[in-house]
Amino acid sequence: MSDMKKNDPRYGSLSHGDEQQLFEMIKRGASRRDVLKYFMASGATLAASGVLFGSATKAFAETPKMGGRLIMAGDQHGPNDTLDPALFTSAVDYFRGRMYYGSLTRLTDELGYEPELAEEVLSNDDATEWTFKLRKGVEFHDGKSLTADDVIYTMNRHLGEESVSKAASLVTMVDRWEKVNDHEVKAVLNSPNADLPIALGTFHFKILQEGTTDFSTAVGTGPYKVKEFAPGVRTIGTRFENFWGEGGYLDELEHYGIGDSTSRLNAFLAGDVDAMVNLPPKAIDQVEGTDGKDIWSLQAGAYVNITPRLDMEQSSNQHMWQAMQLLQDRQRLLKGVLKGQGSLGNDQPINAAYFDHCPDIPQRELDPEKAKWHWEQSGIGSTPVPVVAAEVAPGAVEQCLFMQREGQKIGANFDVKKVTTDGYWGAVWLKEPICVASWNMRPTANIMMTLAFEGSAAWNETRWNNDNFNQLLVDVRGETDPDARRQKYCDLQTMIHEENGMSLPVHRNYVDAAASYVKGRSNVPLNNFGGAESPVTLWRDA
Numbered sequence: 280m281s282d283m284k285k286n287d288p289r290y291g292s293l294s295h296g297d298e299q300q301l302f303e304m305i306k307r308g309a310s311r312r313d314v315l316k317y318f319m320a321s322g323a324t325l326a327a328s329g330v331l332f333g334s335a336t337k338a339f340a341e342t343p344k345m346g347g348r349l350i351m352a353g354d355q356h357g358p359n360d361t362l363d364p365a366l367f368t369s370a371v372d373y374f375r376g377r378m379y380y381g382s383l384t385r386l387t388d389e390l391g392y393e394p395e396l397a398e399e400v401l402s403n404d405d406a407t408e409w410t411f412k413l414r415k416g417v418e419f420h421d422g423k424s425l426t427a428d429d430v431i432y433t434m435n436r437h438l439g440e441e442s443v444s445k446a447a448s449l450v451t452m453v454d455r456w457e458k459v460n461d462h463e464v465k466a467v468l469n470s471p472n473a474d475l476p477i478a479l480g481t482f483h484f485k486i487l488q489e490g491t492t493d494f495s496t497a498v499g500t501g502p503y504k505v506k507e508f509a510p511g512v513r514t515i516g517t518r519f520e521n522f523w524g525e526g527g528y529l530d531e532l533e534h535y536g537i538g539d540s541t542s543r544l545n546a547f548l549a550g551d552v553d554a555m556v557n558l559p560p561k562a563i564d565q566v567e568g569t570d571g572k573d574i575w576s577l578q579a580g581a582y583v584n585i586t587p588r589l590d591m592e593q594s595s596n597q598h599m600w601q602a603m604q605l606l607q608d609r610q611r612l613l614k615g616v617l618k619g620q621g622s623l624g625n626d627q628p629i630n631a632a633y634f635d636h637c638p639d640i641p642q643r644e645l646d647p648e649k650a651k652w653h654w655e656q657s658g659i660g661s662t663p664v665p666v667v668a669a670e671v672a673p674g675a676v677e678q679c680l681f682m683q684r685e686g687q688k689i690g691a692n693f694d695v696k697k698v699t700t701d702g703y704w705g706a707v708w709l710k711e712p713i714c715v716a717s718w719n720m721r722p723t724a725n726i727m728m729t730l731a732f733e734g735s736a737a738w739n740e741t742r743w744n745n746d747n748f749n750q751l752l753v754d755v756r757g758e759t760d761p762d763a764r765r766q767k768y769c770d771l772q773t774m775i776h777e778e779n780g781m782s783l784p785v786h787r788n789y790v791d792a793a794a795s796y797v798k799g800r801s802n803v804p805l806n807n808f809g810g811a812e813s814p815v816t817l818w819r820d821a
Contacts, residue, residue, distance in 0.1 A: 347819035348531040352552040356536030357702030360510035363494040364485035365444040368704045373482040373811035378516045380485030380499035383411050384476045388802045390722040392480045406471040413462040417523045419488050420504040427458045432489040446483035448729050448736040471757035477722045502527025502815050526815035538700040554793035556807035560618035566792050575791040579804035580632035580720035583675045584783040586740040587713045594712035598657035600780040605650035606685040607784040616677045621787040627775040628727050630786045635724035637769035651689035663694040669703045672717035678784050719806045743779045796820045
């Protein structure tokens with residue numbers, strides 16, 4: 280009954296025996312009448328007995344149940360699917376990583392952090408040294424105990440010029456990791472960073488066992504261990520019985536991608552999958568009107584965009600990408616395509632969902648006349664301009680088609696080439712001169728801009744490189760004056776808005792769908808399926 284008392288303090292007046300009796304009666308399916316009769320015979324009033332029954336029923340319904348199986352459908356998968364956290368790229372990677380691995384810290388619904396494999400996180404006064412005291416008794420899936428050596432090995436994979444980590448730019452300020460003792464490590468920084476514990480709670484910093492080089496499977500500390508992993512097909516995890524924390528309630532958890540949104544929706548409505556990502560906005564009313572089907576929606580700063588490579592001749596024409604930005608029908612995308620599940624984008628990534636959002640940048644709107652002037656200055660004329668698009672998120676393809684339509688009115692010829700999502704992130708993104716992308720929100724503005732806009736970042740899509748921007752991005756991490764901090768973040772966002780070249784017409788909410796019996800859904804607004812945090816807490820209500 281301790282869980283029930285935690286959910287509802289009204290149980291505090293019951294004796295331990297009465298608590299157990301009430302819990303067992305609800306568990307056996309006793310009716311409200313049966314419960315009222317029992318407690319009234321013990322001297323409780325009718326009103327009090329009714330309150331106890333209602334509260335107990337709700338608490339019991341919210342208590343995780345062990346067992347069962349869930350199938351979660353993502354939208355992107357391909358041959359580059361990986362179990363190496365440093366190389367994670369897509370939402371299916373992030374969800375899979377949460378099944379099998381743990382991190383030093385984990386993110387909260389409010390985008391703060393709390394300890395996970397580290398039970399205590401400490402900083403010096405200027406945030407240039409961070410100490411992580413590790414939990415004792417944490418086991419990897421092969422039975423080995425977690426130690427400082429595992430953490431040091433993992434973190435060193437993200438450091439240095441030879442690192443292949445997709446998130447190396449988030450820890451460039453870390454000079455070195457030091458082992459204090461078997462259950463304590465220290466990060467020594469060359470510049471202040473108050474966001475380090477938050478960054479370490481993001482997708483790429485899952486803790487590996489020391490010496491791991493084979494990623495055909497995963498030997499982690501997560502709630503599930505690998506039963507099957509087939510890149511581009513699916514992964515299946517089974518409960519890890521020695522998981523150190525609360526969670527991992529299912530017997531099995533399966534996850535795979537269905538690239539076509541209509542096929543994914545049909546599989547969900549037919550009951551072939553228990554939950555799906557990126558519910559098509561036009562299907563929201565249909566799902567809400569279907570018994571046993573729920574919407575899983577989170578407001579966020581995620582976005583879709585079009586990215587011209589500024590280091591390629593075909594896509595570096597400044598007047599061309601300025602015209603592309605002015606041809607975006609942002610209002611139509613938000614209202615007509617996303618059905619209001621999002622907000623207007625302004626060609627920079629930090630919207631009002633972030634603490635450090637700058638509201639002073641004028642909103643860029645659809646402006647055919649100004650776009651025509653830029654197009655004429657570009658000298659491109661009617662020459663076809665290839666734009667590669669895939670349904671990597673709601674609105675990703677439509678932003679191109681709307682731009683194509685508006686472009687025809689001013690003599691621009693955008694040749695939109697639609698491709699499949701299978702393998703998109705490995706075969707198209709960061710390779711084609713102009714293509715679409717879809718970005719998840721990150722927990723802070725600095726992390727978002729460092730990951731995608733810092734000059735040397737692996738995921739700098741347009742290859743824009745501004746030395747002033749790069750330095751200011753470092754300087755602001757140690758800024759303690761609120762007015763100076765605000766101005767610096769406005770300067771950073773303005774530089775992206777004016778110089779980066781990408782078109783970012785809309786920010787989107789995460790709108791997924793789940794069967795009503797899928798419980799324990801998380802609400803971290805950084806990715807689909809509750810920020811990809813849900814594998815730990817999901818359970819099935821039989």
